[in-house]
Amino acid sequence: MPTIKITKRAVEALAAQEKLIIFWDQDLSGFGVKVTPAGGKTYIVQYRMGGRGSATRRYTIGPDGTWTATLARAEAERLLRMAASGVDPQAAAKEREHAERELAFGPYSERFLADYGKRNWRQRTYTSAESNMRRWVIPFLSRKALPAITKRDLIELLDRVPATNPALPRNLFALLRKLFNWATERGDLERSPMDTMKPPAPVGARDRVLKDEELVVVAACAEAVGDVFGAMIRLLIVTGQRREEVAGMTWGELDRRLMEWSIPAARAKNGVPSTVPLSDIARGELDGLAGSTRWPRAGYVLTTNGKTSISGFSKVKLRLDKIIGRVLKREIDPWRFHDLRRTFATNMQRLGVRFEVTEALLNHSSGARSGVAGVYQRHVWKEEKKEAIRLWNDRLRTMIFEWESSER
The missing domain is CATH 3.30.160.390 (Integrase, DNA-binding domain)
Structure with a gap:
């Protein structure tokens, strides 16, 4: 040799x-x-x-x-x-190849969503987690096997989240921690790389409430971002409901005769079904979307393709803010769609609506509806909610009239 x-x-x-x-x-x-x-x-x-x-x-x-x-x-x-x-180096290499094939992050994260997420999370939670995983996590970690992912990798991933989305790092952290814990429980991973990581700081509570002029301008300018998205924004204003609940509204949940919208438990954030009275303004928006006073019996109300509910809210919001800026001749103070819900609640207070009725309209499980009261208080405030929505409908019409008069 x-x-x-x-x-x-x-x-x-x-x-x-x-x-x-x-x-x-x-x-x-x-x-x-x-x-x-x-x-x-x-x-x-x-x-x-x-x-x-x-x-x-x-x-x-x-x-x-x-x-x-x-x-x-x-x-x-x-x-x-x-x-x-x-x-044996050969055996170790085969084990490594197996791990890289079976524990590649992309396919593994898909199994986690299917085997854990779909079985344990409500649909709204699953949809949000799936979206975050596909948009932010998989593109960054897809080329690595699970055992090769380090704390440094995860820190870099979280650091890449834009500052305009302050709540996202904490949401991604919770999602990844659940995935790695699931992997260790199954024996696919000996130790989670997140064991010594501290979660990102929580985002401070927001208190943004839109002024009357801002609210009217948002409603007026919403028309310019498209019929469907414009209707969604105005429905957020008149109903006070959550963005995902409004965006996922189906015709089967609506009753034009009773003027009610029934949100099922599966679509409610807190898992509690809720009935929302519909105002004249809401009915007008829905008639416009249906193209008739006879509403369909099935399908999504807010859809651009007839198959799925709308999405892409951040892009719509950017377009809307630019349009609002031209109308106001200045930039509107920073706001989010969720601030419309807070504005709704604040106006309920201004209109003298009882706190319990506002809580019922918002489908909150806190305050007057929690603890002992939540167990024994079974009054659903049906008539009181209808009256509150009527007051809000009238107040909105007054605000619109006052704004239009000032613009003449």
Whole structure:
């Protein structure tokens, strides 16, 4: 067996032979370079798992060019130490390949969503988690296997979230922590890389309430972002309900005769069904979407393709703010769609509506509807809610009239 001192220069000088030949290193027993008749050169290591009588095994380190002689020597030393300690490099490589194939983050995260998320989360929670996973997490971690993901990787992922979405890092942190805990519980991972990570600080409570002029301008300018999105924004204003609940509204939940919208438990954020009275303004919006005073019996109310409910709210919000800026001749103070709900609640107070009625309209499980009161207080405030919505409908019409008069 020919031997040489395996160095960069020595390997470059090796010429192709009539048949495959291995040149072994003079200093490191088991380290060699294989030269094919075509001139290809590949670094290898040869070792035994046992005593001198056991069979020899060979492990391919990699081709010259991808590996330098110096790096290949260091890798051979590592592999020979593994073999000496009783760990077969070939078996370890197969386990690593299996992990990279079976525990690749992209497919694994899909299994987590299907096997854990769909079984344990409400639909709204699942939809949000799936969206965050596909938009923010999978594109960044998809090329890594689960065991190879480090704390540094996760910190970098969270650091990439734009400052315009302050609540997202905490949501992503909770989602990833659940995934890694699930992986450890199943035995797919020995330890979560998030064990020593602290969650991002919570976002401070918001108190933004739109002024009357701002609210009217938002409603007026909403028309310019499209019929469907415009209707959604005005329905947020007149009903006080959550964005996802309004966006996912179906015709089957609506009753034009009773002027009611029944939100099922599966779509309510708190898992509690709710009945929302509809005002004249809301009825007008829904008639416009239906194209008739006869509403369909099924399907999404707010849809652009007839198959799914609307999405892409952030883009719509950016467009809306630009339009509002042109109308006001200045930038509107920062606001979110959820602020319309807070504005609704604040105006309920201004109109003298009882706190319990406002809580019932908002479908809150806090305050007057929590604790002992929540157990024994079963009055649903049906008539009181209708009266509150009527007052709000009249107040909105007055606000619109006053704004239009000031613009003339």
